[in-house]
Amino acid sequence: MATSPRIAIIGGGPGGLMLARLLQVAGTPATVFERDPHAAHRPQGGSLDLHVETGQRALFLGGLEAAFHAHARPEDQGDRLYDPSGVLLFDHDGGGFERPEIDRTALRAILLDSLDEGTVRWGARVSEVRPRPDGACEVVTEDGAAAYDIVVGADGAWSRVRPLLSDASPLYEGVVFVEMGFEAQTHRFADELTGAGKMFAVGDNRALVAQRNGYGHIRGYAGWRTPEAAAQTLARQPAEEVCAAMLEVFDGWAPVLTEMIRQGTLLAVRPICALPIGHSWTSRPGLTLLGDAAHLMSPFAGEGVKLALADAADLADALTAGQDWTVVAQAEAVIAARAKIAAEGSADGLRTVFSPDGAAPVLQHYRERMAG
Ligand SMILES: Cc1cc2nc3c(=O)[nH]c(=O)nc-3n(C[C@H](O)[C@H](O)[C@H](O)COP(=O)(O)OP(=O)(O)OC[C@H]3O[C@@H](n4cnc5c(N)ncnc54)[C@H](O)[C@@H]3O)c2cc1C
Structure with missing residues (x-):
């Protein structure tokens, strides 16, 4: 791997932006290709909780602890359960939990604000990623093709990068x-x-x-x-x-x-x-995945964003270690193993609720x- 590889991150969701931030902090700039025309193009979805050891850890590594706490809502961690006749069966105010809620829009804004100008290429829908004989990959958008040494698929459920690594589909x-x-x-x-x-x-x-x-x-x-x-x-x-x-x-x-x-x-x-529980792929130098692109699961473990942020932290460490691709392959194994546990929890959660x-x-x- 070159000392300063050209890195493309496909997808400016929580995982892709977190990776861009962590790479930037480590002095390794990356380009994020995001299909949305601008940051406010669509609502980013609801609230999510971030756990200390995964999502919060990645934000802290990115120096975003203060911004996170400014937007986090520790008061919204309660749970209630009703039956179909409206009888309240369970009511807990969330006191004592350490998984504060944050709006997805606020999380995206924190990450975007932390990035150097020009890091995100808005309106850049990637139609294809084309491996080249020299080991680099061309990232193709309607504006043309550009070559990168490393391409990270952070482009969610229907990733354009995943088919280069795996036959699996959601x-x-x-x-x-x-x-x-x-x-x-x-x-x-x-x-x-x-x-x-x-x-x-x-x-x-x-x-x-x-x-x-x-x-x-x-x-x-x-x-x-x-x-x-x-x-x-x-x-x-x-x-x-x-x-x-x-x-x-x-x-x-x-x-x-x-x-x-x-x-x-x-x-x-x-x-x-x-994706199938335990989804993994044979590591291929120059191409990798994170977040939903790697391990899409149903939302019943409430782990998707936390995993995407934790994956970003692991990949950022590996990509800036100054070593060969083996370190990235090791990070991919960690990512897959962690996601497998969450995916089993998600499948269990879905069976429990439905x-x-x-x-x-x-x-x-x-x-x-x-x-x-
Ligand atoms: C109903 C529902 C509720 C959920 N609730 C929770 C929750 O409470 N807690 C939780 O942790 N998780 C939750 N999740 C899961 C969570 O939303 C995902 O796991 C998380 O967003 C994954 O982040 P990501 O960065 O990997 O991908 P995404 O958030 O999907 O981001 C991918 C990005 O890539 C861009 N993109 C896609 N294709 C291209 C392309 N070809 N070219 C360029 N850009 C592209 C997209 O526009 C997007 O910005 C929920 C999911 C659903 C469906």
């Missing part, structure tokens, strides 16, 4: 999620339901979820088991059809819960997909967690 997990938005000020029922952080209402193979975000926003999800073709069809329907479908799925649930469907602003329909047994398995999960 598969539908049997559950569709409809994402909705609320304002605590105007949607008082949602504010009260949500409590001090997050609430689940769980019935047989279906669930409603609400999560407190910053600035008085609340993000809601309706999820249920359905065949892939039905989920894909739903994703193409207008908002009123999606609302009607949800009302049918949650027919018979308490009005205080179905009010979420009636009043929520539809944000997205997401068929939930995942089971024929309704809220009982989720209640047991919360009780076991409280018991330590």
Whole structure:
């Protein structure tokens, strides 16, 4: 590996931006190719918690501890569980946890603000990454092709880099999620339901979820088991059809819960997909992956962003170690092993929430967690 390799990071999500920051801190600049035309192009999604040993560690290594604490919301770590008739089965205010919430938009802004001018190439959708005989790779966008010594695929679920390393592709997990938005000020029922952080209402193979975000926003999800073709069809329907479908799925649930469907602003329909648990690849000098591109999983372990940030820390160490690619291969093995554990947790979480047994398995999960 050259002493100062040309590094391209494909994708300016949390993983790609974190890697760019850590490389910059180590004196090794990189270029981030991001398809969004600008930072505010689309909402970045809801709130997420960051754990000390993964997400928070990466931010601290990047010198972003103060910025993180300025935006973090330690007060929003609570959990609630309801049954379909609206009975509150579990209520914890989140006191004693060390996994403060932060909005994804705030996290992205912290990372973007920390990067040198010009690091991110906005509106740069990568159509192809082409290996060259000399070992470098061409990154192809509609503006042309440019050569890099190292290309990191941080481009999420449908990565353009992953096919160069692996035949694996995400598969539908049997559950569709409809994402909705609320304002605590105007949607008082949602504010009260949500409590001090997050609430689940769980019935047989279906669930409603609400999560407190910053600035008085609340993000809601309706999820249920359905065949892939039905989920894909739903994703193409207008908002009123999606609302009607949800009302049918949650027919018979308490009005205080179905009010979420009636009043929520539809944000997205997401068929939930995942890569095979334990996904890994044969290491290939000059090309690597991180985050969802490496190990997309369903959101039920709540680990996706934390893993992406932790991967960035491991890869930054390896890429700046001044040694050959073996060190990167070792980092990839660490990344795959850590993700395998989280992916197993995610698959377990999905089975727990979407089971024929309704809220009982989720209640047991919360009780076991409280018991330590
Ligand atoms: C409903 C839902 C809820 C979730 N909740 C949580 C949670 O609470 N906690 C948690 O930790 N995780 C959560 N996740 C998972 C989390 O969103 C992902 O794991 C995380 O965003 C992965 O980060 P990443 O940087 O690897 O990829 P991404 O965030 O997907 O970023 C990839 C970036 O690459 C860009 N890109 C893609 N293709 C190209 C291309 N061809 N050229 C250029 N740019 C490209 C995209 O625009 C994007 O900016 C949730 C996911 C879902 C679906």
